Amino acid sequence: MHTRRSVxxxxxxxALGLLSGCTRNEASPSPSQSESPTAIPSPGESGDPDxxxxxxxxxxxxxxIAMYDAVIAKHPELASSLRAWRDHxxxxxxxxxxxSTPSTGAAPIVxxxxxxxxxxxxAMESELGDSHQKACATVRxxxxxxxxxxxxxxxxxHAELLGRGRS
Amino acid sequence: MTSxxxxxxxxxxxEHAAVWAFPVIxxxxxxxxxxxxxxxxxxxxxxxxxxxxxxxxxATPVGSEASYTLPFPVTDTASAQKLAALIENRLxxxxxxxxxxxxxxxxxxxxxxxAATAATRAAQWSGTTSAWPGA
Numbered sequence: 001m002h003t004r005r006s007v008x009x010x011x012x013x014x015a016l017g018l019l020s021g022c023t024r025n026e027a028s029p030s031p032s033q034s035e036s037p038t039a040i041p042s043p044g045e046s047g048d049p050d051x052x053x054x055x056x057x058x059x060x061x062x063x064x065i066a067m068y069d070a071v072i073a074k075h076p077e078l079a080s081s082l083r084a085w086r087d088h089x090x091x092x093x094x095x096x097x098x099x100s101t102p103s104t105g106a107a108p109i110v111x112x113x114x115x116x117x118x119x120x121x122x123a124m125e126s127e128l129g130d131s132h133q134k135a136c137a138t139v140r141x142x143x144x145x146x147x148x149x150x151x152x153x154x155x156x157x158h159a160e161l162l163g164r165g166r167s
Numbered sequence: 168m169t170s171x172x173x174x175x176x177x178x179x180x181x182e183h184a185a186v187w188a189f190p191v192i193x194x195x196x197x198x199x200x201x202x203x204x205x206x207x208x209x210x211x212x213x214x215x216x217x218x219x220x221x222x223x224x225x226a227t228p229v230g231s232e233a234s235y236t237l238p239f240p241v242t243d244t245a246s247a248q249k250l251a252a253l254i255e256n257r258l259x260x261x262x263x264x265x266x267x268x269x270x271x272x273x274x275x276x277x278x279x280x281x282a283a284t285a286a287t288r289a290a291q292w293s294g295t296t297s298a299w300p301g302a
């Protein structure tokens with residue numbers, strides 16, 4: 001049935017990039033590609049009006065990474081599902097502030113039960129997602145706004161999956 | 168250069184495709200019928216919102232195609248979930264493109280919320296997610 005539709009439907013799901021499955025990649029580059037060096041002045045340079053936001057948001061990413069690390073250390077049985085999401089935040093932090101990100105101070109406190117630890121991570125994901133959405137509206141760089149929207153979208157997905165206990 | 172209206176129209180075209188595709192999933196995979204029809208209803212609402220945005224931006228909203236080509240056959244639960252997640256993930260990227268071109272904060276926020284909703288729905292379908300939804 002859908003083979004026939006495929007023949008007829010040359011209108012196609014191209015709107016969603018579904019035909020090739022990867023055509024969007026050219027029009028929608030990953031942040032590392034879209035954010036050229038000129039789009040993100042390094043923190044040492046003056047003139048990036050978003051620098052303060054970049055520092056704050058990268059710091060929040062680092063804090064969440066530290067929490068993931070602490071949860072994984074205390075509840076190693078969660079590592080298989082949590083490690084990938086932790087790494088997503090490293091990717092976000094690198095896109096938000098390409099140079100080294102500030103380290104956090106004290107080690108985060110991890111709840112004793114794995115369920116409570118997951119719940120704490122979920123709350124942090126939701127909070128960071130909200131921060132990214134708010135910042136998205138106010139930053140000067142349009143490319144940076146897009147990066148923040150995608151970070152926020154990723155955090156919404158993490159929060160959803162943490163709430164379901166799935167990986 | 169891509170304009171705000173162009174990105175809205177691209178997202179609208181994506182929503183048209185989603186409204187077409189979820190009934191296909193519902194028809195092919197009985198166990199996902201309820202979820203797929205609920206998704207169609209949600210995407211109809213998303214589509215109406217985009218139509219209104221395109222109109223208020225002074226353009227004529229793009230229409231839907233009569234039919235679309237599936238990227239792979241939908242024959243079972245796994246392939247249906249894969250298609251649903253793919254659709255939602257692509258929409259997340261399209262809405263992120265709207266964010267980039269949005270002319271003022273409120274329209275950025277609206278598009279960013281839509282991107283987050285799409286990424287969340289993709290995670291619901293697939294049980295997984297990536298660092299960069301929409302990529």
